[in-house]
Amino acid sequence: MIKKVFWKDPYLTQLETYIAGFKGDEITVEQTIFFAFSGGQESDDGTIGNSRVLQARTEGKEIIYTLEQGHGLKRGDPVSIQIDRERRYQLMRLHFAAEIVLELTCRHLKSVRKIGAHIAQDKARIDFEWGGNISNVLAVIQKEALWIIEANQEIISAFSNEETEERYWEIAGFARVPCGGTHLKRTGEVGEIELKRKNPGKGKERIEIFLISPPPLDLILTHKWGGWTQGAKFYVVNKSKSLLFFKFVIPAEAGIQVFPVGPGFPFSRE
Ligand SMILES: [Zn+2]
Numbered sequence: 001m002i003k004k005v006f007w008k009d010p011y012l013t014q015l016e017t018y019i020a021g022f023k024g025d026e027i028t029v030e031q032t033i034f035f036a037f038s039g040g041q042e043s044d045d046g047t048i049g050n051s052r053v054l055q056a057r058t059e060g061k062e063i064i065y066t067l068e069q070g071h072g073l074k075r076g077d078p079v080s081i082q083i084d085r086e087r088r089y090q091l092m093r094l095h096f097a098a099e100i101v102l103e104l105t106c107r108h109l110k111s112v113r114k115i116g117a118h119i120a121q122d123k124a125r126i127d128f129e130w131g132g133n134i135s136n137v138l139a140v141i142q143k144e145a146l147w148i149i150e151a152n153q154e155i156i157s158a159f160s161n162e163e164t165e166e167r168y169w170e171i172a173g174f175a176r177v178p179c180g181g182t183h184l185k186r187t188g189e190v191g192e193i194e195l196k197r198k199n200p201g202k203g204k205e206r207i208e209i210f211l212i213s214p215p216p217l218d219l220i221l222t223h224k225w226g227g228w229t230q231g232a233k234f235y236v237v238n239k240s241k242s243l244l245f246f247k248f249v250i251p252a253e254a255g256i257q258v259f260p261v262g263p264g265f266p267f268s269r270e
Contacts, residue, residue, distance in 0.1 A: 002063055002243055003031040007157070007167065010092060010182035019077045025054075026064050027073055033164055035088070036063045040117035041095050041181045046083035049073050052151040087121050088182070090211070094124040096155065096169075096211045097193045100145045102126055102262045103175045105207065107242045108137045110214060115204070119181075124209040134205040141207075147175065152188030244253045 005015055017031040029048065036056035037043045043056040051067040058064075073079065098119060106112060109130060116127040128134065148171070156170045160178065169183045170176040184190065192213040198206040 001061055001146075002028060004063075005031050005034050006033045008031075010088075010157075010184075011086065013083050015081045017079060017081060019049075019073050019075055019079055021075055022263045023072060025066050025069055025071065025238075027067060027071070028062060028064060029079065029081065032063055032081060034063070034065065035091075035182055036065075037177060039181050040098075041091055041119040041122070044083040044091075045087050046081065048081050049077070049079040049160055060155070072119075081257065090121045091119055092182050092184050093190050093211055094209060095119045095181050096187070097145070097149075097190045097211065098124040098126055099169065099177065099183075100148055100187070100190070101141060101193075101195065101207060101209055103177065104144050105134075105137070108141060109134070122210075125198075126209075127206050128205045128207075129203060130205045132204055132205075133197075133199075134207060138195050138197050138207070145193060145195075149187050149190045149193070152186050154186055155183055158193050203255045 002020065005012060012033045013032060016032045017029050020028040020030045022028070027048065027049065033044075033045045033054060034046055034048070035041065036058045044053075046053055048065055048067060049071060051071040051073070053065050053067060055066040056063060057066075061073055067073070080104075098117060102114060102117070105126070105128065106114075109128075112128060113129040115129050116125075118125050153171050153174070156172075157167065158170075160166045160168050166178060167180045168176055168178045171187065191211055194210045194212050196208040196210070198208060201204045205245055
């Protein structure tokens with residue numbers, strides 16, 4: 001059975017593994033970091049071997065990847081899996097923003113029922129069955145969500161039942177929720193969010209969630225983001241209430257890359 005490394009290390013963006021089986025354009029692998037659409041979170045983008053993954057889908061506990069025609073891979077072949085790092089991180093940030101917003105919405109509107117959710121790279125949405133207008137509580141939900149994000153609380157992700165692959169996330173003193181998605185390590189990584197209300201139909205309310213600031217990079221660094229911080233230099237440029245802001249310089253082969261830091265923060269001299 002496929003080993004889902006994206007649970008143990010959701011920040012890993014490259015993995016060496018072997019082809020476990022194939023049938024035409026479809027393959028399975030022994031281990032994977034490539035998330036397949038589930039729980040509303042979209043699949044990753046990336047490659048297995050030298051082939052683009054056109055589709056990733058779950059089948060029971062297995063994940064089936066559809067590759068481009070003529071991939072030439074067979075059982076036992078060593079392959080490298082690479083996923084789009086930016087996309088995965090956006091999905092993880094929006095996913096967790098949605099987790100917080102959903103939890104808060106259920107607290108403010110006791111009898112509300114979630115009827116759908118979708119996490120894409122540019123925004124997340126949650127749909128509710130609700131006769132009223134959700135705008136009444138949107139501002140307070142946004143404010144409370146930002147408190148939780150600013151508090152930079154630890155997010156624990158673990159199995160509730162390893163045999164059946166049931167997982168949960170938990171923030172001590174806030175909530176414990178079943179979910180098999182890829183979760184951040186700390187709430188601060190979500191960054192600033194903005195909520196918008198939509199009315200997709202009678203008796204239905206939608207909350208759209210947008211990320212409006214880049215992630216605080218010091219938090220990414222603490223999780224050894226797929227090894228890409230190797231050889232990087234960090235400069236502390238500011239310390240706010242709960243977040244350390246770093247200047248982030250990576251000597252890449254193509255030259256020096258400088259990544260932006262927290263919202264609106266000016267770079268200091270090296
Ligand atoms: Zn989740």
